[in-house]
Amino acid sequence: GQQVMQIPQYQHVQEGEDFTTYCNSSTTLSNIQWYKQRPGGHPVFLIQLVKSGEVKKQKRLTFQFGEAKKNSSLHITATQTTDVGTYFCAEEYGGSQGNLIFGKGTKLSVKP
Amino acid sequence: DGGITQSPKYLFRKEGQNVTLSCEQNLNHDAMYWYRQDPGQGLRLIYYSQIVNDFQKGDIAEGYSVSREKKESFPLTVTSAQKNPTAFYLCASKRGNIQYFGAGTRLSVL
Numbered sequence: 001g002q003q004v005m006q007i008p009q010y011q012h013v014q015e016g017e018d019f020t021t022y023c024n025s026s027t028t029l030s031n032i033q034w035y036k037q038r039p040g041g042h043p044v045f046l047i048q049l050v051k052s053g054e055v056k057k058q059k060r061l062t063f064q065f066g067e068a069k070k071n072s073s074l075h076i077t078a079t080q081t082t083d084v085g086t087y088f089c090a091e092e093y094g095g096s097q098g099n100l101i102f103g104k105g106t107k108l109s110v111k112p
Numbered sequence: 113d114g115g116i117t118q119s120p121k122y123l124f125r126k127e128g129q130n131v132t133l134s135c136e137q138n139l140n141h142d143a144m145y146w147y148r149q150d151p152g153q154g155l156r157l158i159y160y161s162q163i164v165n166d167f168q169k170g171d172i173a174e175g176y177s178v179s180r181e182k183k184e185s186f187p188l189t190v191t192s193a194q195k196n197p198t199a200f201y202l203c204a205s206k207r208g209n210i211q212y213f214g215a216g217t218r219l220s221v222l
Contacts (some may be wrong), residue, residue, distance in 0.1 A: 009152070033210070042202055042213040043155070059116060098143075098209045099170075102154035 001052050004091045005034075006103030010048050018029035019076040023089035031092055032072045033100065034063060040083040046074075046087075115139065118203050118214035124222050125190065125197055132215045133188045135203030143206040144186040148172060148199045149216075150159060161186055190219060197221060 004095045013019050023032065035043040047056055049065035049072060055107045056063045062075045062085075076083055086107045090100040116137045125131045132195025137144065137204030143162050147155040161180040180186055190197045198220050205212040 004156075031209070042216050045209075045210050045212070048210065081138075092209055098206070099160060100211060102156075104152070104154040107152075109125060 006105045033090045035088045078095045116214035128192045135161045141205035143205040147202045
């Protein structure tokens, strides 16, 4: 079945280092979404990418959608302790129903 | 103060017992969802409802049931047929194609 693969599963960084998580799909995606879940919290929507090759920035976060719309990445520049959490990508499927299938997430820990 | 409210925050289930998790939203969203999250795993879809009085099974519906009698409410019942219910349960509603999540309910087995 349709699935989105996300790597790495875990990432430990020193505060100030950069961080990247990747999502790959076997099929062409209509769009891809990114969510962040803080420890003990719930997923919160970050951004949606729709266009081939799209790049969007939110402060230190850079989101990219691949040219073939089969992969996406989230890059955080100069991580801070507030970036700690699990980052999920999610792809939409089901046509008009618009259900999401989530990657397993990348859990980021930041050492101060 | 708009949002999605899940209750209780923590719930314990005895062997053979059915328990119901509450999810209420005042966002006027039509679509609502229930997910299960296990440690180190992504979110897996249990049930979803696009409109009042209608709902569909997700990927892991066995052992669960739902109802959607009101737009604002989408309760999830974890039945005794669900043999491994310990997990974090998340309810969400959708506007456009963006989902908004409640704070979740942690269910454990006594």
